[in-house]
Amino acid sequence: MTAGAAEATAVEVVDLATTPLRELNQRLHDLAGGAEGPRRWRVVNPNGAHAVACGLDAEVEVEIEGHVGYYCAGMNQHATVRVHGNAGPGLAENIMSGRVIVDGSASQYAGATGRGGLVVVNGDASSRCGISMKGVDIVVRGSVGHMSAFMAQRGRLVVCGDAGDALGDSLYEARLYVRGAVASLGADCVEKPLRDEHAAELADLLAQAGVEDVRPGEFRRYGSARRLYTFKVDNAAAY
Amino acid sequence: MADGNGRPWNLRESYLFDRPVIAEIQRAAREGIYDIRGFGAKRKVPHFDDLLLLGASVSRYPLEGYRERCDTDVVLGTRHAKKPLHLKIPITIAGMSFGALSAPAKEALGRGATEVGTSTTTGDGGMTPEEREHSALLVYQLLPSRYGMNPDDLRKADAIEVVVGQGAKPGGGGMLLGHKISDRVAAMRDLPKGIDQRSASRHPDWTGPDDLEIKIGELREITDWQKPIFVKVGATRTYYDVQLAVKAGADVIVVDGMQGGTAATQDVFIEHVGIPTLPAVRLAVDALTELDMHRKVQLVVSGGIRTGADVAKALALGADAVSIGTAALVAMGDNSPEYEREYAKIGSAAGYYDDWQAGRDPVGISTQDDELAARFDPKLGGRRIANYLRVLTLETQTLARACGKSHVLNLEPEDLVALTIEAAAMARVPLAGTDWIPGTTNPL
Numbered sequence: 001m002t003a004g005a006a007e008a009t010a011v012e013v014v015d016l017a018t019t020p021l022r023e024l025n026q027r028l029h030d031l032a033g034g035a036e037g038p039r040r041w042r043v044v045n046p047n048g049a050h051a052v053a054c055g056l057d058a059e060v061e062v063e064i065e066g067h068v069g070y071y072c073a074g075m076n077q078h079a080t081v082r083v084h085g086n087a088g089p090g091l092a093e094n095i096m097s098g099r100v101i102v103d104g105s106a107s108q109y110a111g112a113t114g115r116g117g118l119v120v121v122n123g124d125a126s127s128r129c130g131i132s133m134k135g136v137d138i139v140v141r142g143s144v145g146h147m148s149a150f151m152a153q154r155g156r157l158v159v160c161g162d163a164g165d166a167l168g169d170s171l172y173e174a175r176l177y178v179r180g181a182v183a184s185l186g187a188d189c190v191e192k193p194l195r196d197e198h199a200a201e202l203a204d205l206l207a208q209a210g211v212e213d214v215r216p217g218e219f220r221r222y223g224s225a226r227r228l229y230t231f232k233v234d235n236a237a238a239y
Numbered sequence: 240m241a242d243g244n245g246r247p248w249n250l251r252e253s254y255l256f257d258r259p260v261i262a263e264i265q266r267a268a269r270e271g272i273y274d275i276r277g278f279g280a281k282r283k284v285p286h287f288d289d290l291l292l293l294g295a296s297v298s299r300y301p302l303e304g305y306r307e308r309c310d311t312d313v314v315l316g317t318r319h320a321k322k323p324l325h326l327k328i329p330i331t332i333a334g335m336s337f338g339a340l341s342a343p344a345k346e347a348l349g350r351g352a353t354e355v356g357t358s359t360t361t362g363d364g365g366m367t368p369e370e371r372e373h374s375a376l377l378v379y380q381l382l383p384s385r386y387g388m389n390p391d392d393l394r395k396a397d398a399i400e401v402v403v404g405q406g407a408k409p410g411g412g413g414m415l416l417g418h419k420i421s422d423r424v425a426a427m428r429d430l431p432k433g434i435d436q437r438s439a440s441r442h443p444d445w446t447g448p449d450d451l452e453i454k455i456g457e458l459r460e461i462t463d464w465q466k467p468i469f470v471k472v473g474a475t476r477t478y479y480d481v482q483l484a485v486k487a488g489a490d491v492i493v494v495d496g497m498q499g500g501t502a503a504t505q506d507v508f509i510e511h512v513g514i515p516t517l518p519a520v521r522l523a524v525d526a527l528t529e530l531d532m533h534r535k536v537q538l539v540v541s542g543g544i545r546t547g548a549d550v551a552k553a554l555a556l557g558a559d560a561v562s563i564g565t566a567a568l569v570a571m572g573d574n575s576p577e578y579e580r581e582y583a584k585i586g587s588a589a590g591y592y593d594d595w596q597a598g599r600d601p602v603g604i605s606t607q608d609d610e611l612a613a614r615f616d617p618k619l620g621g622r623r624i625a626n627y628l629r630v631l632t633l634e635t636q637t638l639a640r641a642c643g644k645s646h647v648l649n650l651e652p653e654d655l656v657a658l659t660i661e662a663a664a665m666a667r668v669p670l671a672g673t674d675w676i677p678g679t680t681n682p683l
Contacts, residue, residue: 025460050453055390055461071444071457075390090444090457094388109444113385115429131443132385134429151439153429170437172430229434230417231272 012038017045021052028079031058048088053081056098073100076117089126092119095136108145111138114155120209127164130157133174139209149176150186158205160214168222176222177202179214190225263506274506275414277339277595277605279407279498279543279565284515286498286543287552289662290655291671294641302640309636310646313560315537316398316467316490319459323467323490324376324398326560327356328632329647330550332624333495333541333564334380334400334471336362338415338424339502339595340568341612342369343620344604347571349374350617351624355632360400360562363413363438365427366392373621378469381458384413384438386428390461398491399458400469401451403442403480406499406542409473409513413438414503419598421607448483455488469493474519474542475512481526485536493562494523496542500565502605503596516542516553518665524557533557547634554635555642555650556666563631570627571620572602 014024024043031037035058043064046052053062054074064072067085076095083091086104095114102110105123112128114136121129121138127145130138135154143161150166152174162180169186175198176189185191194202194217202216240248252258263274295301302309316323332352337345339362346369352359358376365387366379379396381388393399404410415424415436425432445454455468470484471493484492496516501509520540527533540553541562553561572578576589581601587594595605603615639647642654656671657663663670664677 022460022464026463029463051457051460054457057390070450070453074457075393075461077390089450090454093444094385094390096390112444113388115389128443132439134385150443151437172434229431231435 010038011040011042013042013044015044016047016049016052021049025051025054028053028056028058028060028062031056031060034058046085050088053079056081059098067104076100086123087121091121092117092136095119105142110140111136114138118205118208124161129159130155130174133157137205137208139205139211141209141211143180146183147186149174149189152176156201156205158202158209158219160211168224170228171222171224173224175201177205177219178222179219182220182222185222188225188228189222192221192223194219194221275416275503275596276506276509276593277500277502277504278509278593279500280510281593282510284498285517285659285661285665286515287517287549289517289658290552290666290668291658292548292551292555292638292642292650292654293656295643299643301643302645304637304640307640308645309640311632311636313537313648315539315560316469318467318490318536319464319488320398320467320490321463321465322397324358324378326358326376328628329554329558329560329635330544330628330631331357331378331539331560331562332359332567333499333562334360334362334378334402335564335568336364336415336502337367337370338362338364338386338419338428338607340604341606341615342367342423343612343615343617344568344571345370346373346617347615347620347624348567349377350621351567351628352376354621354625355628357628358397361396363402364415364424365389366395367427371395373617380471382413382438383440383442384428385443386430386438393458394462396466398467398469399462400471400493401455401458401489402471403451403484404473404475404495405471405501406473406495406497406513406516407501408504408508409475410440411504411508411512412440414596416503416596416598419596419607424607448487451484451487459488467491469539471495473497473499473512474514474516474522477514477519477522478526481523481538482530485527485530485532489536491537491539492523492527493539493541494519495562496520496540498543499541500568501595515665516540516544517662520553520556520558521665521667527557534559547631547636547638550631550635551638551647551650552655554639554647555654556652556668559648566627567624568604570623571604572615572623573600573604575602578602 041062046066048069050069056079057077069088071090073081073092080099082101087106089107091106091110092100093112095117097117101120106121106125108126110125111119113132115134119138122141124142129144129148133152133155139158146164149168153172159178163182165183166186168189199216313329353375360378378398382402417433467490469491470489472480474496497513537559540558578601600606603611655668
């Protein structure tokens, strides 16, 4: 697309085959604090590059056409980043706010340590999805791998498919919703009743993620038994 | 016949089962939990005390004390960062968390460091506004727990330190016991108040050196390649860890020996995991030298630095700077005899107090109790830190001048000899009065 055409559609197009990643990220960073500049961006030829559109701090929309490597949209603030492809490890790690959406699947640690915002994976997420999450909401259309929501502190993880082994190991106050089978629960993670308020928040999260073909009533809720919150010798086997 | 304590001479204490061992076995049997404490390793290990500097004489001439210049400035992060850290002295304040320490104590560290032109460091718990405000140069730690991690703070920092481990507990995570989790600490860490809080031992989003390289790349991108990126490791397989950290792109390597302090760790971990600072410096310098990266990637050494002699010897072995943690707390009044009565009330004594995990610190440093914290004056604490840092610097200069050096970084291994065979082997400097370095072939 030529520069003139980009202007006509009000979308700034950056081709990572010809533009250094540094230049793309710097231009996106320069929009922080309400600075003048394009609000809609399209990134082509990402070819698995790492750290694409990380550290954004502006209300912009970034569409990435293709697969990305590690840490896409890391530490995102306010921006909406959509990956039309698959994402490598650490998608949207430590996200603070905004939205990160992946059309395909995501590798390990998707949404790790996120403190706010929404992460949507329309395919599957791998192991340790939502590890150490601290307030982010994560919706996975497919399944998640083992050790997902390990030491998860706050926020909600919604899995429309299955969960691998040791779901929610050493969980704190995050709430987990899984529609399919859970291979096993980790230490201190237990199933809890899905009450009306949970169905309501689940319906809201599914709607935000654009998931329309599943119902909240099909999910089971998991949370912390809070038995490991203080060190006790009788729990020694769990340490 | 009786000894000074009134015990008859025929009583013989076991070397293996001495009184502290007996007390610990009985405590473990009573409480059913391992001993968690603060401070660093208390056992005797080879250290800088086992080295001596060779002052100038006929074959070398000294610089005139107080008259001839002996510079102390050091620049950290010259490899990739657009804005390296310019320090006036080669002594920095190590990472200690708000949570482990009170907010006024963190403020005092910032005040003191700023007064003498050096940096201080956040810790496992995020950056507090007080700390940022009072620290002209602040290193922001990225830890496995990521408590309080925030890109705004990342951008506010003067450098970023990726913490892989610390000397007190290489391979171990952190721990903050419930009585130190105040409302503010809980909110900063996104955790419920009052729980015993675990910190992970491994980073949540990378594993191994290849991932670390990509992680560092992300941090550089987020901060537009402005900030130096440090990698901190606890001293264990130091030679390999340093080489891998350099390969991963670190601007600065921080190596923390086993004497390095902690706010709360199992005693068994503190005393039995990791290697002393002395061999760690040598291994780190060897690793950098082999890669032709010595002085290009700067080396910061910590773990048991107390005096200008420790500083001078660490620099002579090849470090670019040192960090202090325990000594900084002591400088601010920790373990002061002034509080002898208060220590006695909590079953301890000045000079022995290591229950930094308990939050009952009479001096008001390692606590989140508002009343105790109010005893500590951050301005006075800052002044003491500044005084202490100045003394360390003057002592280091004194020793460097005696060795004929116009910059403290000009100290070199050739200025050192060892007092013990162990120290000679570990630091790889000759045993005093010989040309013998155990474990190496003699180049002479």
